[in-house]
Amino acid sequence: MGKGALPQQIVPLLILFTAGILGLFVARYFLVPKSFGEYGHYRADAVDEIAASEVSFAGYKACLDCHEDIYDLKQASNHKGLACEVCHGPCAKHVNAPDEFTPPAPRTRDFCILCHGYNLSRPSGFPQIIPELHNPGKVCMTCHNPHNPLLPHPPEDCSACHREIASRKMVSHHATLACIDCHIVPPDHWKDPQTIRAWKPTNREVCGKCHAEDAESPKEIPRIDLNTHGKPYLCWDCHYPHSPEAK
Amino acid sequence: MDDQKTQMERREFLNTCARKLPEFIMLFAVVGGAEILSAQEEQKYDPSGHNYAMGIDIHKCIGCGRCADACKKENKVPIEPRYFRTWVERYIIPSAGETIVDSPDGGIDGFPEPDKGMDILRTFFVPKLCNHCASPPCVQVCPVGATFISRDGVVLVDEKYCVGCRYCIQACPYGARYLHPVKKVADKCTFCYHRITKGLRPACVEVCPTQARVFGEAGEQSSPLRRFLRFNDVTVLKPSLNTSPKVYYANADGEVR
Amino acid sequence: METVILAVIEKLPGVTGYIYPNEYELHWGLLIVLYPYLTGLVAGAFILASLERVFNVKALMPVYRLSLLTALSFLIVAPLPLLAHLGHPERAFEMFLTPHTQSAMAMFGFVYAWYLMVVLLLEIWFDYRANIVTWSKEKKGLIKYIYKILSLGATDISEPAVRFDGKIGKIITIIGIPSAFLLHGYVGFIFGSVKANPWWSSVLIPIVFLFSAIVSGMAMMLLVYMVTTMFRWKQTNMKCVNKLAEFLLYAIIVDFSLELLDFIHRLYESEESINILSEMISNRLFISLIISQIVLGTLIPVISLVMGRFGRFPDEMRRMLYLVAGVLIQVGIFSTRWNIVIGGQLFSKSLRGLTVYKLELMGVEGVFMTMLLLLLPFLALLILTKILPPWNESETDIVLPLKT
Numbered sequence: 001m002g003k004g005a006l007p008q009q010i011v012p013l014l015i016l017f018t019a020g021i022l023g024l025f026v027a028r029y030f031l032v033p034k035s036f037g038e039y040g041h042y043r044a045d046a047v048d049e050i051a052a053s054e055v056s057f058a059g060y061k062a063c064l065d066c067h068e069d070i071y072d073l074k075q076a077s078n079h080k081g082l083a084c085e086v087c088h089g090p091c092a093k094h095v096n097a098p099d100e101f102t103p104p105a106p107r108t109r110d111f112c113i114l115c116h117g118y119n120l121s122r123p124s125g126f127p128q129i130i131p132e133l134h135n136p137g138k139v140c141m142t143c144h145n146p147h148n149p150l151l152p153h154p155p156e157d158c159s160a161c162h163r164e165i166a167s168r169k170m171v172s173h174h175a176t177l178a179c180i181d182c183h184i185v186p187p188d189h190w191k192d193p194q195t196i197r198a199w200k201p202t203n204r205e206v207c208g209k210c211h212a213e214d215a216e217s218p219k220e221i222p223r224i225d226l227n228t229h230g231k232p233y234l235c236w237d238c239h240y241p242h243s244p245e246a247k
Numbered sequence: 248m249d250d251q252k253t254q255m256e257r258r259e260f261l262n263t264c265a266r267k268l269p270e271f272i273m274l275f276a277v278v279g280g281a282e283i284l285s286a287q288e289e290q291k292y293d294p295s296g297h298n299y300a301m302g303i304d305i306h307k308c309i310g311c312g313r314c315a316d317a318c319k320k321e322n323k324v325p326i327e328p329r330y331f332r333t334w335v336e337r338y339i340i341p342s343a344g345e346t347i348v349d350s351p352d353g354g355i356d357g358f359p360e361p362d363k364g365m366d367i368l369r370t371f372f373v374p375k376l377c378n379h380c381a382s383p384p385c386v387q388v389c390p391v392g393a394t395f396i397s398r399d400g401v402v403l404v405d406e407k408y409c410v411g412c413r414y415c416i417q418a419c420p421y422g423a424r425y426l427h428p429v430k431k432v433a434d435k436c437t438f439c440y441h442r443i444t445k446g447l448r449p450a451c452v453e454v455c456p457t458q459a460r461v462f463g464e465a466g467e468q469s470s471p472l473r474r475f476l477r478f479n480d481v482t483v484l485k486p487s488l489n490t491s492p493k494v495y496y497a498n499a500d501g502e503v504r
Numbered sequence: 505m506e507t508v509i510l511a512v513i514e515k516l517p518g519v520t521g522y523i524y525p526n527e528y529e530l531h532w533g534l535l536i537v538l539y540p541y542l543t544g545l546v547a548g549a550f551i552l553a554s555l556e557r558v559f560n561v562k563a564l565m566p567v568y569r570l571s572l573l574t575a576l577s578f579l580i581v582a583p584l585p586l587l588a589h590l591g592h593p594e595r596a597f598e599m600f601l602t603p604h605t606q607s608a609m610a611m612f613g614f615v616y617a618w619y620l621m622v623v624l625l626l627e628i629w630f631d632y633r634a635n636i637v638t639w640s641k642e643k644k645g646l647i648k649y650i651y652k653i654l655s656l657g658a659t660d661i662s663e664p665a666v667r668f669d670g671k672i673g674k675i676i677t678i679i680g681i682p683s684a685f686l687l688h689g690y691v692g693f694i695f696g697s698v699k700a701n702p703w704w705s706s707v708l709i710p711i712v713f714l715f716s717a718i719v720s721g722m723a724m725m726l727l728v729y730m731v732t733t734m735f736r737w738k739q740t741n742m743k744c745v746n747k748l749a750e751f752l753l754y755a756i757i758v759d760f761s762l763e764l765l766d767f768i769h770r771l772y773e774s775e776e777s778i779n780i781l782s783e784m785i786s787n788r789l790f791i792s793l794i795i796s797q798i799v800l801g802t803l804i805p806v807i808s809l810v811m812g813r814f815g816r817f818p819d820e821m822r823r824m825l826y827l828v829a830g831v832l833i834q835v836g837i838f839s840t841r842w843n844i845v846i847g848g849q850l851f852s853k854s855l856r857g858l859t860v861y862k863l864e865l866m867g868v869e870g871v872f873m874t875m876l877l878l879l880l881p882f883l884a885l886l887i888l889t890k891i892l893p894p895w896n897e898s899e900t901d902i903v904l905p906l907k908t
Contacts, residue, residue, distance in 0.1 A: 007668050009633065012656035013626070020621075024600065032601050033408075041604055042395035046405035047294070053441035056321045057450045086313050086454045090320050114357050115311040115456060121337050121358065121370040122309045126457075331525045348522035348856055375524075384700060390610035391598040410598060411591015413531040414609050420700035422524025422853055426531060431591030488699050504854045 056090035063091065066098070070147050077148035078127075087111070087146065112140040118163050125193060128163040154190045161193065165242045172243040182206055182241065207235040292444045297399035299438055300465035300493035301452070302475035303374055305500070307459035310335055310372035312354040314451035314460065319355070321439060321450035330425045332436040333376035333451050338502055342366040346502045373503050374460065376451070377402065377423035377436035378484065378492030385415035385424065394433065400465065400493065401440055406432045420485050421492075438462075465493055520787070521780075521857025530849045530861050533869045535585040537845045538877055540691045540713065541838050542582040545881075547688040547714065548721010549575040550624070550680060555751065557677040563747035567729050569894030572628050574728055575721075577884035579620055585877055588868050608694045619687045623680040629654075630673040632892050634661045650891065688717040695844065702777035702855075703784075703848040708766045715759040720837035722752045723805075727830040728885070730823060736895070742819055749813045749826055753806070756833075760802050763840075780855045788850045788858055792839050801836010805829040 006014075038044035063084040064071045074080060085091050088103040106112075109131070118128045135143075143151065158179040159166030169175060179185070184199040201207070204226055210217040212226045224230075230238060239245065318324065318333045335354030339347040339361050351358060354372075361367065379402045386394055386402060393409035396402050404415075409432035416424040416433060427434040439449035443462075447453070452462040463472030472495075475481075479497035484504070486492075496503070516528055553571035556564040587593045600617075603610035637659050640651035692713030695704040726748050733740045770778065785793055805828075811817070812825030846861050864870040889895075 008660045008665065009630070009656075009658040009668065009672075012658055016656075017621075027597075028601050031597070036392070036602055039398055040395055041392040041602070043392070043405050043408055046395075046408065047397055047403065047440075049405075049407070050403055050437060050440050051292075051444045053322075055442055055445070055447065057317060057442075057447075057453055059447045059453060081458050082456045083454050085317075086456055090317075114313075115309055117357070119310060119358060120361060120367060121339070121372055123306055123371070126309055329525060329528045334525045336522075346856075348854065350522070350525055353525045384698075387606050388609065388698070389604055390607045390613070391595075392602050392604045393598075408595070408598065409592070410595045412589075412609065413591075414607070414694075416526075416531050417849075418698050418700055420853055422526050425526040426529070426591065504856065 055092050057085050058090070058092040058095045060084060062095045074147045078150050079147065107139060107141060109138070109140055112144075118167075120164055120167070122164070124164055125161055127161045129160065130163070150191070154187070158185075161190075168243040174242065174244060201236075201241075204235055207241075211235075294398040294444075298464060298466045299379070299400045299443060300463065300472055300495065301376075301379075301438070301449075302461040302463075302472050302479070302481065302495045302497065304459050304461070304475070304479065305371055305373060305496060305498045305503075307457040308335070308372040308374055309457055309459075310337060310354060310358050311456060312357050313454045313456060314374060315353045315355045317450040317454040318436070321442075322437070324434075325428055327428070330428070330434075332423075332434070333374060336373045336375060338369075338371055338373060338500065339365070339367055340369040340500070340502060342368045348504075369500065371500065373496070373499065374451075375421065375423070375484075376494065377419075377438075378421055378490070378494040379436075379438060381491035381493060382489065384418045384420065384488070384490055388414045388418045390414065397440075401438045401443075402435075403437055403440060404433050404435065406430055406434070409433050420488050420490065516859075518860030518862075519857060521852070522854055523852035523857040523859050524854055527849075527852050528859060530846065530859070532845055532849060533589075533861065534863065534871070534874050535589040535869055535877075537838070537841045538874055539582060539585045540688070540717075540845070541720070541841045542578050542585070542877075542881070543688055543691055544713070544717030544837065544841075545578045545721050545724050546575045546582065546619075546624075547684040547717040548719065548723075549578070549725055550684045550721070551718050552722050552725050552748070552751070554677050554681050554684070557674060558681065561747060561751075563743045566741045566744045567725055567748065569631065569892075570729060570732070570889075571725050572624070572631065573888045573892065573894055574725060574881075574885055576624050576628060577881040577888060579616075579624060580884060581877065581881045583616070584880070585874075588873070608690065608697055612690045612694060615683075615686055615690050619680075619683050623676060623683045627673055627676045627680060628892070629656075630669045630676065633658065633669055634666050635892075637661050647891070685714055689714045695848070700853060701848050702775070703781060703851070704844070706766065708762060708769075709844070712759070712762050712766065715755060715762055716837050716840050719752065719755045719759050719833060722748060722755055723830045723833035723837075726752065726826055727834070730827060730830075732889075738895075740819075740823060742822070745823070745826060746813060749809050749829075752829075752833075753809045753813065756802065756806055756809070760806075777855055780851045780858070784847065784851045784858055788860070789843055789847050793843050793847075796839035797836050797843060800832050801839055805832045805836065808832070 033043050033045070035044040036042070039047075060071075060083050067084075071084075074082070074084075085103075087106055091103045093101040094103050113131050116128055118130045122128060140146075155161070157166070162179075169177070182201055186196050186198070189196050189198050205212075208226045209215055210221050211224055213223050215221075215223070235241070312335055315331060315334050318331075319326065322332060324330055324332055331353040333353075334350055336348055336350045337354070337358050339349075341347070343366070347361075349358070358372075361370070379396075379400065381396075381400070383394075383396055383402050386396055389395075390412060391408060391410055393405045394402065394415050395405070406427075411426065411431045411433070413426060413433065416426060419435075424433055424435040426432070439447075439451075442449060448462050449460075452460045461471045461475045463470030463475075465472065475497065476495060479495075481495035481497050482499050483492040483495060519528065549571045552564065553568050553575070555561045556568045587596055590596055599610050599613045603613065605611065633655065636651050636655045638661065640648060640655055640659075643651060689710040692710030695701075695713075696706055696709030698704050726745060729748070730740055730745065770781070808825045808829040812822045812829065815822075815825075817825070849859075850861065851858050866872060
């Protein structure tokens with residue numbers, strides 16, 4: 001290598017590389033959006049663009065302003081947790097121009113069945129009906145006011161809300177047992193189930209009524225010695241009462 | 248006499264007042280206007296005062312699919328059955344055998360009956376959505392900075408900047424992202440950002456009939472989420488991946504993935 | 505409110521078990537399988553060239569320049585499948601303007617640019633410069649001006665200048681070896697760093713990618729050299745191909761050992777994902793993994809190479825064995841890329857189900873497009889060998905890169 005001056009090969013290369021890198025910075029200045037990097041490695045304007053999207057669901061407050069009577073009725077009923085727009089669909093258009101857009105109101109059975117049709121996976125205690133058995137073909141609204149769905153009389157059967165338990169019990173050894181044979185149910189339990197609770201058995205003697213050695217019950221019922229069988233546990237610590245796993 | 252002097256002074260004073268009156272009016276207008284404007288500025292949404300998160304109570308979900316339906320309507324998600332910003336899964340744990348999970352069309356039209364005769368031990372519904380992780384792996388891998396976590400804790404996608412490389416979709420452990428079939432950019436749940444910045448709740452939270460979904464602040468402000476976090480034993484999805492998800496599940500079974 | 509239909513919801517075709525609803529569509533398809541295959545060939549061809557230049561394996565001299573040109577041909581075609589795959593290719597420049605430094609994909613753009621500009625182009629330029637200057641003086645017509653431009657005005661071909669070329673070239677090659685490792689190791693890292701995907705997330709993936717790249721590159725050079733020699737009616741330098749085959753054999757053994765290690769490690773640790781991954785291998789990847797990658801792509805080529813290199817056969821037979829090995833290795837390495845890229849998306853992240861990849865014939869992600877993209881590098885190589893002939897029997901006498 002010659003001393004002092006740069007070798008002839010390096011000069012054009014240096015020029016090219018410097019031009020390239022400078023070009024990149026020039027391109028950056030012109031092409032990168034101005035708001036990029038303001039709050040982080042992103043285009044700050046994007047946040048405002050996203051926030052400016054159109055709203056379709058108006059929210060419960062919007063309905064309250066004009067439909068206070070229906071709202072109050074609903075809030076005193078079992079459907080108080082149900083937003084208006086679950087059934088009536090997105091209502092923002094209606095709020096902005098009430099006379100031009102009328103939100104639909106579902107009047108078919110299929111819609112109510114979406115929530116209330118029996119499905120084993122729903123949580124216990126949620127009111128469910130079996131569509132084929134519960135007034136088949138009849139529109140739900142004929143008997144139930146959607147804004148106050150509870151009927152003035154108690155349901156015929158515990159299975160109205162406890163369908164899952166009823167389904168299991170119905171195909172088990174306890175099929176002929178009524179719910180109230182073991183549970184003491186206050187008459188107003190159906191009106192406010194979470195507060196006015198039914199009583200669940202707390203001692204072995206409840207099961208012993210049928211299953212103790214000296215119980216007065218049909219001969220086919222299996223007997224155990226109430227004092228020794230499965231101590232120290234209670235009966236339902238091992239046996240599921242609604243579908244006892246007896247072989 | 249004083250009367251005349253006083254009268255002159257009074258007249259001069261009134262004249263001066265009259266002359267200066269327009270100036271006073273303008274001054275009051277400007278100051279008053281400024282005060283009104285600044286009051287309006289105060290009402291303008293300030294992202295740095297928020298850190299959004301969601302809570303979901305598995306024991307309350309009835310699997311009606313209204314959340315998935317409302318989300319598609321609110322956010323104009325493509326209707327074809329393969330793109331979801333939020334969906335509902337059903338878990339069926341039989342007495343013997345493998346857990347069965349299904350999500351027919353995301354749960355939008357509810358769920359069919361499980362097979363008859365199966366001896367089912369436990370079964371429940373799990374709503375899923377983008378977890379808006381505090382350490383989002385999707386943001387980490389975006390090559391251009393099109394997806395980011397906003398100052399109020401919401402992971403968003405800039406659809407004008409996204410190149411559609413789909414790396415973020417690969418990096419999400421929860422399957423929350425998809426490629427928008429028309430716009431050809433990545434898309435996902437935004438916590439209904441356009442709603443929450445106006446004081447509304449996300450559409451899925453708004454329509455949930457049993458209030459299984461709770462939305463609020465992860466920080467110290469009082470909000471429904473704060474109570475949810477106080478009174479429930481919460482878990483998150485895939486905690487071993489250390490993504491710090493901000494969707495908290497109460498009463499979630501160990502089988503939930 | 506629309507009527508809700510509580511009818512039978514049709515099952516998605518091809519799906520077994522449960523997948524997240526958004527997972528039905530595979531996002532990285534054939535084009536993304538092609539891309540690591542192409543960059544792998546680049547790295548492999550370059551490593552072969554560096555064996556001669558830096559480690560003085562003289563027997564590989566005939567393929568030195570050819571390897572560099574092959575590497576360049578594949579490197580310039582490599583971004584095309586990526587561009588074609590993007591949802592918005594017109595925004596691709598954003599990766600260079602606002603790269604997210606935490607993203608492996610963004611930083612790879614700069615690794616690629618570094619490798620192209622600083623390593624490959626410079627090395628080729630320094631190696632050919634003396635020839636280019638001579639050709640720019642001797643040739644006639646349009647090509648004369650192309651050479652003039654290519655010389656970049658550095659027309660000094662005196663002894664010291666040419667010696668300088670050689671010295672710089674060697675330095676670049678030394679820098680180039682870790683750069684080549686970085687080039688394809690980075691592609692492996694793009695997959696290996698995705699913690700959400702248990703098939704990809706592994707420390708071994710960048711290393712496996714690298715060694716399979718070396719295998720595919722060397723095998724490709726074996727094929728390219730033998731085929732081009734055949735088309736030019738010249739005699740194949742048997743010392744060269746034997747040496748090549750030897751190195752190829754070492755590389756395959758290392759590569760296969762690494763893949764075996766990954767397999768044994770997974771099976772032994774038996775983490776949560778092992779069940780769905782086993783199911784995926786037996787139900788979805790059986791042909792591409794067991795048949796194509798292992799049997800066709802590794803076992804048979806190893807036998808072929810061992811026989812060709814160490815067996816007592818006439819040269820024509822050896823060359824045939826090498827040819828078979830070279831072709832099968834390409835099939836095998838392509839299958840490896842397929843199994844990693846497609847395989848990683850065939851199972852659900854819920855670890856409960858599998859989906860299918862629907863291969864298209866037409867369209868940007870189709871088979872025809874892939875075949876075109878596979879042909880393009882060879883077209884590029886053809887053009888490059890016309891402009892910068894790598895053959896030893898060139899008209900000018902400057903044949904060997906000068907030693908320092």
